[in-house]
Amino acid sequence: MGHPYLSLTDEERLQMLSDVGVGSVDELFVDIPSEILLKNDLEMPEGLSESELWAHGRMLAERNMSLDSNPSFLGAGVYQHLIPSAVKHVANRSEFVTAYTPYQAEISQGVLQAIFEYQTLICQLTGMDVANASLYDGATGLAEAALMAVATTRGKRVVTFESLHPDYLAVLATYLRAVDTELVVLPAKDGLADIESLKPFLNEETAAVMVQQPNFFGLLEPVDALGDLLKESPSLFVASVNPISLGILQAPSAYGADIVVGEGQPLGNPLAFGGPSFGFMAVLDKYIRRMPGRIVGQTADKNGNRGFVLTLQTREQHIRRHRATSNICTNAAHSALIGAVYLAVLGKQGLTEVATQCAQKAHYTAEQISAIPGWELVFSGSFFHEFVVKAPICAIEVERALLKEGIVGGLPLSKVYDDKKWENTMLFCVTEARTAREIEHLLQVLREVK
Amino acid sequence: MAVNQQIPLLMELGSPGRRAYYLPKLDIPSKPVDEIIPKNLIREEPASLPELSELEAVRHYTGLSRRNHGVDVGFYPLGSCTMKYNPKINEDLASLPGLAEIHPYQPEETVQGALQLMYELEQDLCEIAGLDRATLSPAAGAHGELTGLMLIKAYHEAGGEGHRDEIIVPDAAHGTNPASAAMCGYKIVEVPSDERGGVSVEHLRQVVGPNTAGLMLTNPNTLGLFDENILTITELVHDAGGLNYYDGANANAILGKCRAGDMGFDVVHFNLHKTFSTPHGGGGPGSGPIAVRDILVPFLPTPTVEKDSEDCFVLQHNRSKSIGKVKGFYGNFLVLVRAYGYMRTMGPKGLKRASEDAVLSANYIMERLKDVYNLPYDRVCMHEFVLSAVMQKKHGVTAQDIAKRLLDYNIHAPTVYFPMIVEEALMIEPTETETKAELDAFIEVMRNIAAEVLESPEKLQQAPYHTVIGRLDETQAARRPIVRWQAAETEE
Incomplete structure (x- = not known):
């Protein structure tokens, strides 16, 4: 019987076997020791037709609650923003989608130029000198930044704060444990990095100080003070930033970051249950040869025409093998392309507006929630588009009550922190995608929970 | 325009x-x-x-x-990359709002479909690998390698064998293997290939020992050859107390034919963006799940997907011996969706036939090119094979020149200069999704190029001619890197 996506006919198979000089396809597998050659088919469901697969896929999709049709106040690392229709139309052109990493530059100018432009856009957003072509995501991007700082400074310790996203902290811990590098997690005070506690660690033993802006609780960290403190220090200043926030917030270059990383999902990528998305990384010029991942550079052909190629490849695993700056090969080029198209379509004013509307709507909602008797903001600091509130009852109960009304989130912090003190707390995110009506609906439900 | x-x-x-x-x-x-x-x-x-x-x-x-080549544009025989057709229905599945627009922190009861898909995909991958459990977290093959090595390390440490600090890697291995081992704090011990293109068992015997943490191997290897001594190799490592890691980059050769677990491997990664047809997107996102033997299960990264007593799917975040998290959230979910669609479509018989056709297509091309290009290892190949341009080099034409000339025919070049143990290497992987006519056209172009080498080698040295831009100067790009646009440069 035939199978989709296989293009040989039975007659062609016979012809080809005869041209190869074998009697059957089994003869091509003679090198496999007979004791491990499978005698039976794999135990998996038999193949479906396209229409059967579609019906099955839709059934699975319907068992999920799509945030396309239900308003959500979840953020915590993955954010729902309005995505212009043009973004997916051009990014999903199959010439982009079905290409491999652009090893053959002369027939890959589309992807290469798009990545070169992406690198430029990331530099413009962050104020940094150079960006790579992407990493897997924000969490692994931060871990790569830590390894890069360790290799650059030869320090043996990486320092961060409790206000970092718990998943990022977990990934960082996993990566650093593998290379026996110490991870110090300093306390957060009133939700913010406790800078005083950092002072004893400011020495050459510390490869990097890493901070998230806005932090996991949505709060704006004292990055200026951190930058001042780190200016004279041998440790690298690593900032993990939300790219949308840069529509309104200071560029990390302005506060002295050496390495800037972040999660690219907010830039036009779907929620996707948390992946795929992309991690971005931008650094000062002097660190370019320490940077992990692909980098696209400009060059010319023999007639002087401008063209683009993968460059500085001697940093990479396929050349340098175990001395490479990272093992990364496949990164997240297409998610990064989506990010670049999003920035191109939103443009200078559009991005500022998105960031501003996020901040306005979040602040309005926070004010309204904290006006409900029994509800209060947990932290006193300024925030961007996320904030933590304390409910009069267990936050899981609130989540349930909201869900009954078709509203998803905020996030009960007891889901990510074990400590009992978080039991009644919830992290809310309000982006430009939420309407006044949806916010009002949220407030109504919150007013009624008991 | x-x-x-x-x-x-x-x-x-x-x-x-x-x-x-x-x-x-x-x-x-x-x-x-x-x-x-x-x-x-x-x-x-x-x-x-x-x-x-x-x-x-x-x-x-x-x-x-329009200035970019993709599988949808033309033939893409890029060795070790498995550039097979990316089915369109799987793109449709991945854009269903019920799959694309769900948040990782939604209550679990509102994402049962997603968790079911992950659960079933894990089962399929374990069956294909012949192993016990899998994690879907790794975002790419190299990320799977890193994760797998972390598991090996955790296993040895738990067994009081934390001193084992060496990973054995063949000289023909992908560059990611030694790079991943280094990121895991291991020393790399290289083992040479023998004259048949497999791991030199004699050398392996000499290097395995009390410090061996494990061996990383691709099988079929990067020459496209199945290592006939595979059972001896994995046994040698096990006997020395080490574990075996299978780099699944070349798994497209063996689906339903044999399994890594049966070969003696303890941990395996699959590149869903190669073997299981998810598009490569110009350099990702991919997905690199790993399957493991029971002894490594306690160390798997969090979270895992479990089915509870009431047939509900849950994310298990607390696992006492786990190495921890290796990626934000749960992996590249929408890539998993596409791979799941592919497996459901192909079924066990389709997957097996895919490998058979991939192997047949590679052998067919190899047979018809080996008289005009040097074939360093002349034996039955698997899903890919490696030619050498040494004969052409005598006329001043390199593998690079041949690669560039192919671009003129709307054909992506093979992987060149890899594996490093073959001089002027051209690594060709046609996959199972091309028609015979397409394979024949490629053969003809390759033969024409071989003839061109004899007639006018200087023409090849300047190729390509019909692409949107001429041959680009990579040396200049690296010497004086321009890696972003700057306003000053254009304001003249």
Whole structure:
């Protein structure tokens, strides 16, 4: 019987076997020791037709609650923003989608130029000198930044704060444990990095100080003070930033970051249950040869025409093998392309507006929630588009009550922190995608929970 | 615009004040920005992003896409990359709002379909690997390698064998293998290949020992050859107390024919963006799940997907011996969706036939090219094979020149100069999704190029001719890196 996506006919198979000089396809597998050659088919469901697969896929999709049709106040690392229709139309052109990493530059100018432009856009957003072509995501991007700082400074310790996203902290811990590098997690005070506690660690033993802006609780960290403190220090200043926030917030270059990383999902990528998305990384010029991942550079052909190629490849695993700056090969080029198209379509004013509307709507909602008797903001600091509130009852109960009304989130912090003190707390995110009506609906439900 | 016309950079387009997108009006009471964000944290100047119309942006990217080769554009025999057709229905599945627009922190009862899909995919991968459990977290093959090595390390440490600090890697291995081992703090011990292209068992015997943490191997290897001594090799490592890691980059050769677990491997990664047809996107996102033997299960990264007593699917975050998290959230879910669609479509018989056709297609091309190009290991190959351009080099034509000439025929070049143990290597992987006519056309072009080498080698040295741009100077790019557009350079 035939199978989709296989293009040989039975007659062609016979012809080809005869041209190869074998009697059957089994003869091509003679090198496999007979004791491990499978005698039976794999135990998996038999193949479906396209229409059967579609019906099955839709059934699975319907068992999920799509945030396309239900308003959500979840953020915590993955954010729902309005995505212009043009973004997916051009990014999903199959010439982009079905290409491999652009090893053959002369027939890959589309992807290469798009990545070169992406690198430029990331530099413009962050104020940094150079960006790579992407990493897997924000969490692994931060871990790569830590390894890069360790290799650059030869320090043996990486320092961060409790206000970092718990998943990022977990990934960082996993990566650093593998290379026996110490991870110090300093306390957060009133939700913010406790800078005083950092002072004893400011020495050459510390490869990097890493901070998230806005932090996991949505709060704006004292990055200026951190930058001042780190200016004279041998440790690298690593900032993990939300790219949308840069529509309104200071560029990390302005506060002295050496390495800037972040999660690219907010830039036009779907929620996707948390992946795929992309991690971005931008650094000062002097660190370019320490940077992990692909980098696209400009060059010319023999007639002087401008063209683009993968460059500085001697940093990479396929050349340098175990001395490479990272093992990364496949990164997240297409998610990064989506990010670049999003920035191109939103443009200078559009991005500022998105960031501003996020901040306005979040602040309005926070004010309204904290006006409900029994509800209060947990932290006193300024925030961007996320904030933590304390409910009069267990936050899981609130989540349930909201869900009954078709509203998803905020996030009960007891889901990510074990400590009992978080039991009644919830992290809310309000982006430009939420309407006044949806916010009002949220407030109504919150007013009624008991 | 003609395809071969240069396209200005995004930053060279647009006009101040032009916009492609407008948000709905702010429908809640607002405050001055400096009342909600401290002044010192507010950006002074907006980032100098492009200012385009929607049509301008669409034309720009459409123009770029036309300057790019993909599987949908033409033949792509890039060795070790398995550039098979990426089925369209799987793209449709991945854009269903019920799969694409779900948040990782939604209550579990609202994502049962997603968790079921992950659960079933894990079962399929374990069956294909012949192993016990899998994690879907790793975002790419190299990420799977790193994760797998962390498991090996955790296993040895738990068994009081933490001193084992060596990973054995064959000289023909992918560069990611030693790079991943280094990221895991291991020393790399290289083992040479024998004259048949397999691991030199004699050398392996000498290097395995009390410090061996494990061996990393691709089988079929990067020469496209199945290692006949595989059972001896994995046994040697096990006997020395080490574990075996299977780099699944070449798994497209053996689906349903044999299994890594049965070969003696303890941990395996699959590249879903190779073997299981998910598109490579110009360099990702991919997905690199790993399957493991029972002894490694306690160390798997969190979370895992479990089925509880009431047939509900749950994410298990607390596992006492786990190495921890290796990626934010749960892996590249929408890539998993596509691979799941592919497996459900192919079924066990289709997967097996895919491997058979991939192997047949590779052997067919190899047989018909080996008289005009050197074939360093002349034996039955698996899904790919490696030619050498040493004969052509005598005429001043390199593997690189041949690769560039192929581009003139709307064919992506094979992988060149890899594996490093073959001089002037051309690694060719046709996959199972090409027609015989396409394979024949490739053979003819390769033969024509071989003839051209004898007639006019200088012509090849300047190739390509029919691409949107001539051969690019990579040396210049690396010597004086220009890695972003800067306003000053164009203001003349």
